[in-house]
Amino acid sequence: MAGFLDRLLERFKIYREPGYYKRYDYWWAMVVDLDRCTGCGACVTACQAENNTPVVGEEESGKGRVLNWMRIERYVEGEYPDVKVKFIPVFCAHCDKAPCEVACPVYATYHNQDGLNVQVYNRCVGTFTCATYCPYDVRRFNWFTYKDKGSFESPLDEQLNPDVTVRTMGVMEKCTFCIQRIVAAKDRAKDENRKVRDGEVIPACVQSCPSKALTFGDLNDPNSQVSKLAGLPAEPYYLRESGSKLAKISKNPRAYRLLEDLNAAPTIIYLKRVMKGSSTIGHE
């Protein structure tokens, strides 16, 4: 047993070495332009449709047990009539130094070779530790097997996406960056003996966004849409080093990451909203 754990730790160390990512082909990331985002919520429903997220009902919603993998947060500044409402879509940031990954006692959540923070439902025993450690509050717990509670009452179950598991009671779940779409694109690319093209993988939320606020792609590719929007240098790897703020290295004056001081190195890059009377720091 001890030998096994040592081996595991050894492997974990190797894969956490600086520069390990250079050995991998992709580094999936998302850019969210808050100046385009209107807060309409189309992405939330699109995510629910794609990922078989059950509807939990009024009672469970009231207990804070909604299962939506992403949400729109709203912040209200000021008093009437000088009110400003700001929106921000929040999903799993697939942090490079994800606090949830070190927390899980059964390795149900780990970092895969594409820079994704992955959740293995079969391993999860529901200790809730990851959700407690997550600074972005994006992990959702299945308190029930909602399928048995009538969340997919026939014929609503005909809609369930066959590419995504329907989760059961006791399992933690969260945004996967629509990994089923990534896998499909990678398979296709492999068959054709090429790399996945920029824009070939589009997660459900990105696809549905009416105002085109969301962009998804590969940060390893300096010519990808996300790399350009994020304004990263050709070798963006030190984005993953500790303490480096995006504002210091990005060419885009609007780029930042959520709660950067926590040093979780999230791979979701937000572009600041342009707004009168508000500045980067010092509001409520």
Next chain:
Amino acid sequence: MLNRRDFLRVVGIGSAGAAAGFALAELNAPNPARLIPYLIPPEDIIPGVANWYASVCRQCGAGCGIVVKVMEGRAKKIEGNPIHPISKGGLCARGQAGLQVLYNPGRIKNPLRRIGERGKGEFQEITWEEGLTILSKNLKELRDRGEGDGLYLLTSPISGHLKLLLKNFMNAYGSSKYFAYELINYENLRFANNITFGQNSLPHYDIENTNLLLSFGADFLTTWISPVNYSYAYGHMRQGRPGLRGKVIQVEPRLSLTGANADEWVAVKPGTEGLLALAIAYEIVEGGYYKGEDRGKWLAALERFTPRDVAKVTEVAEERIIGIAREFSKTKPSLAIGGENVSSYENGVSNLVAINILNYLAGNNIGISGGIIPNRDIEKSSFIPVNSLMQDASKGKIKTLILYDTNPVFTTPGAVKVEGQLKNIPLIVSLSSFMDETTLLSDLILPTHTYLEDWGDNFTEPSVGYPVATIMQPAVNPVFNTKSVGDIFIHLARNLAGVFQKEIPWTDFGAYLQASWKMVYNKHKDMKEIRETTFEEFWNNLLSKGGWWKEESQAGKKVYISVNKITPYLPKGPASFDGDDKDYPFYLTLYPHSSYMDGRGANLPWLQELPDAMTSVVWGTWIEMNPERATTMGIKEGDVIEVESPFGKIYAPVCLYAGQRPDTISIPIGQGHKFYGKYAEGRGANPLDLLPFKVDERTGAVSHNSTKVKITKTNSPGRLVKMAGWTKELGRDIVQTITPEEFQVKEG
């Protein structure tokens, strides 16, 4: 659980559905050979690999192009059609939830005949043959008695060849009573546009290319006209043009989602928006920004509306009015739009005319990129004011009423008392997919396909500056024993024989649609844009692309607006309200909710659980109230209050919302269904119950913002389920911002 036989059955039928896009013959064939599907695998189905069918969304009237992902005959996902000029690949939450319309447990599964008393909800399942025979027998008798004009057909506003078919049917039958009704309609806007621009249609508002958008209560990012297209345009206007970022000013008493995204919010007093527009117009003319020869005349017409006087009425500071007027004139191109909120006062048309003329005075923003691009003329809409329909009902003029896709019992003001009036109609036939309030009152229910199972097409109004036609094709085979609404009328025509056979000779609606498009093709095939040499090729391309459109330059003609012609239509003063100020101190603003619209989305669980954009409330009705005002009245968030107008009262919990004028409360429309499936029934309250029977006299459109109310705190149990916690950032710098100045400098 599916047993093996059921599984085979579903898969078998599905394979026919998948092929339907390309082979019309498959449509009506529940082919027994297909019950063993993968023994001889269908050519276009590979298990686990999706087929995508292009179609059109019918969740609102915008006509977004969609693609439906179908795997093994089941619809799995709806996405925006990336090449479609309206949706541009995007889709709103309502569009996404279309799958739950198709697979809703509350759908009517078989034709039904009423057996108990009307309204008791006692029905008996019958066959289609029986159902159609009952109806055709009734129609035959009616016509034989010479009362053909007693057949009324009431639908939602539909376009395309279905509308044409229904019209042909009614003409052949000898009835002129084909009407459309919807609560959230644009009749006032069409009327105002006819007065100002001489075109009785909705123009293309080129938000995409404008530099200053002045919006009077137009919540164009959630519900107004074409939200997905306008959202795309909004994103492009903000960040799609390097070095150029358009500005938005929103004028409305309640801060809507669009208002929250605007740069400035003008919290105008309800009912005075039109006057504010006139004051801005006055300043534009007076300040010399309007260069026309008739400047003097305009000044005379507007002299009553100086910013100084109007400031007192509207509660918007004089300097601010002048500032907006100057900015609006100096910024080119600029665009002023008037939305649902201002058109829903009793003087809605006048408000919209006043807003329209701003576009003319500030340098003729009409017909230019970034302004208003008038549409081609469309045929007159068949909108019926609900009062004239009710008059006809009470006089006994309506002998047989056929309803399709419309729910007037729910979507009309409480004071109209539609339910009572419908009692005078001998036969009510509802062609509906769901048991809604109106369908429950009918005698015969013929369940229809949803839009994912049906053929059809859509000619988009207002379009995007050039004509767009979108084809609707069945993505899946019917889930229940339902029929296409087109097929129902074709079947009726066959039963009635005679003149109908000549007018409507087709076997089914799909064939009719194809035949109609063949005529279109033959007429236009010499156009250089049509490269297909045969109709078959053209039709296949039409289905795979999702429709037909021709991108054209958006330049249009300039218009001239004569002062004398326009003056009678301008608002004379603030809108009038029912309920005096003393007894009823609050203005009531009702708005179509972004998820439920006029109530039709309330039966979709995804939409019920989608947190409201501004308040994050789910699964219910709430009343938005200014926090300070609520505190002075001793009302806390979550308290259930009684809202009383001179016409009715409702109960709902309060949600404190800072984007609300202290003298106004707002309630979303859409909840409070008595019957509409288990997800909608008995949930929340219907605020339309508070409304008087009041319409804009010029068009008959319901004025749902013309009432005042009083509120009382009660101890009634009620629940406000809110998803968001604290709405303050507490120094965490979550939504970071930069000022427009910083942005300009840094973007350089």
